[in-house]
Amino acid sequence: ETGVTQSPTHLIKTRGQQVTLRCSSQSGHNTVSWYQQALGQGPQFIFQYYREEENGRGNFPPRFSGLQFPNYSSELNVNALELDDSALYLCASSRTDRAMYEQYFGPGTRLTVT
Amino acid sequence: AQTVTQSQPEMSVQEAETVTLSCTYDTSESDYYLFWYKQPPSRQMILVIRQEAYKQQNATENRFSVNFQKAAKSFSLKISDSQLGDAAMYFCAYKGRSTGNQFYFGTGTSLTVIP
Numbered sequence: 001e002t003g004v005t006q007s008p009t010h011l012i013k014t015r016g017q018q019v020t021l022r023c024s025s026q027s028g029h030n031t032v033s034w035y036q037q038a039l040g041q042g043p044q045f046i047f048q049y050y051r052e053e054e055n056g057r058g059n060f061p062p063r064f065s066g067l068q069f070p071n072y073s074s075e076l077n078v079n080a081l082e083l084d085d086s087a088l089y090l091c092a093s094s095r096t097d098r099a100m101y102e103q104y105f106g107p108g109t110r111l112t113v114t
Numbered sequence: 115a116q117t118v119t120q121s122q123p124e125m126s127v128q129e130a131e132t133v134t135l136s137c138t139y140d141t142s143e144s145d146y147y148l149f150w151y152k153q154p155p156s157r158q159m160i161l162v163i164r165q166e167a168y169k170q171q172n173a174t175e176n177r178f179s180v181n182f183q184k185a186a187k188s189f190s191l192k193i194s195d196s197q198l199g200d201a202a203m204y205f206c207a208y209k210g211r212s213t214g215n216q217f218y219f220g221t222g223t224s225l226t227v228i229p
Contacts, residue, residue, distance in 0.1 A: 031215075033215065033217070035217075035219075040221070040222075041221055041222075042118070042205050042207075042219030042220050042221050042222050043159075043205070043217075043219045044219070045215075045216040045217055045218075048215045048216075055215060056215035056216060058216055088157065090159065092159075102161075103161070103217070104161075105151075105158060105159035105160075106158070107156065107157050107158045108157050108158075
């Protein structure tokens with residue numbers, strides 16, 4: 001069984017740029033959630049995708065957007081990067097019928113905005 | 115909005131001893147789920163244990179057990195026979211049954227295991 005993978009591992013961007021982060025779900029999982037984890041903080045829910053549509057969103061501005069593909073992989077896009085966007089971005093996948101508690105996390109992408 | 119509070123930023127325990135990590139939460143829901151996640155230095159978050167609010171019996175997974183006090187909105191994690199591999203950040207998380215798909219995480223407790 002393949003686990004959740006994310007790419008890239010690390011990324012450095014300049015303020016105002018755009019970034020795309022990628023996530024591959026665990027085999028058999030059809031739901032993907034994205035989280036932002038600032039240094040010293042717990043993960044903050046950005047949004048969730050199910051059946052290629054956004055299925056819930058946290059308190060993040062519209063410049064955070066996402067996609068889910070037919071193979072259930074997902075992208076997180078952030079436009080007009082700000083210094084406060086520097087964080088670890090975590091992806092978690094789950095199965096719809098067990099979405100209540102079976103979330104499996106990827107290793108994360110460390111984004112640094114300078 | 116639901117909030118999860120972990121009041122112990124750092125904890126330490128001697129190898130083979132027992133340690134308890136605290137978590138409280140605030141919610142108006144009666145049906146929800148609670149979790150403890152472990153995040154080792156490699157960063158991959160791992161589910162340690164979960165508790166469904168409608169179950170009165172405390173969850174147990176090998177050396178890990180919880181003390182769930184619904185009325186007090188408290189959900190502590192007990193680690194018995196602590197091992198060096200238990201050293202990590204531990205996050206308490208909440209998910210309501212009726213509040214969509216959002217998980218709410220606490221700020222974490224950094225656990226050090228002393229050999």
